Amino acid sequence: MDNLPMRPPWSLVLPRWSAFLGRSGDDWQLNAAVPVVEDRASWTASLTSMEKPEFAGTLTVDADTYVITRVELVHMIQTMDIARTEPTKEDLAALEAIKSTVQEFTGRT
Numbered sequence: 001m002d003n004l005p006m007r008p009p010w011s012l013v014l015p016r017w018s019a020f021l022g023r024s025g026d027d028w029q030l031n032a033a034v035p036v037v038e039d040r041a042s043w044t045a046s047l048t049s050m051e052k053p054e055f056a057g058t059l060t061v062d063a064d065t066y067v068i069t070r071v072e073l074v075h076m077i078q079t080m081d082i083a084r085t086e087p088t089k090e091d092l093a094a095l096e097a098i099k100s101t102v103q104e105f106t107g108r109t
Helices: 091-101
Strands: 029-030 042-049 058-060 068-073 076-079
Touching: 042 068
Parallel strands: none
Antiparallel strands: 029 042, 042 058, 058 068, 068 076
């Protein structure tokens, strides 16, 4: 995964490259003292730097897809646009193929 292209912002789509997904070793953590701001289309949560707690940032999530669409940190802003399209015949066929392989969980190995 060397020399990744500029788009998409890889720390938004690849968890191992993210510094703000709530894991214990992440550089940024959600600030529970600041309420999440909700509007019709998104939720925005406050972040605090674990290395320098005086630094704050925000993380915005699309309310329809639950995808992180914007992160603002002290040194950067990352955004991701979601372009909604209608599924093609190939998309629907792939979905049906996946659904046909799903088995009911019985709890046995």
